[in-house]
Amino acid sequence: MFPKVSLTSLAFFAILAKASPTVQLGNSTVTGLSFSNLEFYGGIPYAEPPIGSLRFKRPVPLRKLSTPTFDATQPGAPCLQAGSQSNSSIEDCLTLNIYKPSGLGKNVTLPVMAWIHGGGDMIGAARSYNATPIVEQSIARGTPVIYVSFNYRLGPLGFPQGREAQSANALNLGLRDQLLALQWIQDNIAVFNGDKSKVTLFGESAGAMSIGVLYLNSNLQNLVRAAIFQSGSAGAGHVFEATRGQADWDNFVRAVPGCTDCRENSIECLQKANSSVLLQAIETSWAKSNEGYPFVAVLDGPNGLLPELPSVLMEKGKFARVPFISGANLDEGTYMTRPNVNSSAMIESFLISNYTTPTVSAKKLKEAVQKLVQLYPDVPSFGSPF
Secondary structure, eight states, X not given: OOOBXXXXXXXXXXXXXXXXOEEEETTEEEEOEEETTEEEEEEEEOBOOOOGGXXXXXXXXXXXXXXXXXXXXXXXXXXXXXXXXXXXXXXXXXXXXXXXXXXXXXXXXXXXXXXXXXSXXXXXXXXXXOOHHHHHHHHHTTOOOEEEEEOOOOHXXXXXXXXHHXXXXXXXXXXXXXXXXXXXXXXXXXXXXXXXXXXXXXXXXXXXXXXXXXXXXXXXXXXXXXXXXXXXXXXXXXXXXXGGGHHHHHHHHHTSTTOTTOSSOHHHHHTTSOHHHHHXXXXXXXXXXXXXXXXXXXXXXXXXXSSSOHHHHHHTTOSOXXXXXXXXXXXXXXXXXXXXXXXXXXXXXXXXXXXXXXXXXXXXXXXXHHXXXXXXXXXXXXXXOO
């Protein structure tokens, strides 16, 4: 992992900035920041804004920037979400940020590391991670890299649930955002001295889970050459049919004034709502949910990104042949643990309700969870198992 970045630290970057670097992206001149021995370009859109009629639709590639000059001195704002970043989150959020060594010759190309942030598919942002240390360290060890991070839609806007979303082909939109961002890298990273044939995809928690799902799509082989999983895989979270989340979707819809009585045309109604109303609905539906993370990737059927359970697809050999490293970040489990869990019975209940699949019988599930609790007993010298 690497340290998170704040707006204050970015302001500090601006103070230290040297002459502003520029790159030519299509017909537009993109201006970034130069500080230390790095260049930064932020907030570059890779898709059309997913608003209005494009809300709850698959991402549409942005073919060119809309202005002859583009200010890329600030990172892109987070996608609409509840929590600590809610006040700065927006819907027009499908942007990416690039950190690269400065002073590179025109013919120099470097490997690329593309980052997918975590946050349970509910929160998080590309701008939260300051890649300065990782790029500076790569320079110091003589193996310089270019770093790219990108936003993707979150919560019910990125991972709609239920029957209507299923029939509208609106499932797993956040995953499709990620694929489009990777395609943008293929199409444009050369402008930033990146080698599109040497892209390593890495992410943590929900970001690593996303990579695991993308691995089940053979097209990934055309977008990356390697990956790093940090505390996550395709089967690390629960994977269900979209209809299992119908109640959470209904709670979201009912929280939007004017859409309360919508049954079969809720998406059409939601497309007309403003962002502030949707944000309140996201907060309301999350608070009412029995799931810790109610809006996540789901099974999306034939021709989808997740047509069957990950274990089934892997057994069938339906996955990208791309090398990877897999591990766990220090104390990731501690971070995820609920502070009010103080007994074996509570941890069993939590695991059963949040981290199980529909293919396991209730009896077998309870036996498996009880075995887990036995394997990780409450021994104070080991630290709390809860």
